[in-house]
Amino acid sequence: xxxxxxxxxxxxxxxxxxxxxxxxxxxxxxxxxxxxxxxxxxxxxxxxxxxxxxxxxxxxxxxxxxxxxxxx
Numbered sequence: 236x237x238x239x240x241x242x243x244x245x246x247x248x249x250x251x252x253x254x255x256x257x258x259x260x261x262x263x264x265x266x267x268x269x270x271x272x273x274x275x276x277x278x279x280x281x282x283x284x285x286x287x288x289x290x291x292x293x294x295x296x297x298x299x300x301x302x303x304x305x306x307x
Contacts, residue, residue: 251259272279 268282271277272282
């Protein structure tokens with residue numbers, strides 16, 4: 236559980252689980268993407284191409300792929 240406290244250490248104003256934080260981020264990103272697509276800032280193909288590029292350069296995802304492959 237992630238807690239955000241005020242400077243005076245009083246009770247947390249926001250208390251989020253990692254799952255809730257992840258879901259909130261996912262929903263926010265999806266909303267942003269939809270608005271940008273709607274306003275033709277980029278195409279869906281450009282977005283997918285950029286996602287693929289980023290996935291290739293993200294070591295965390297590469298490690299996850301290796302880990303899941305070794306469990307089989």
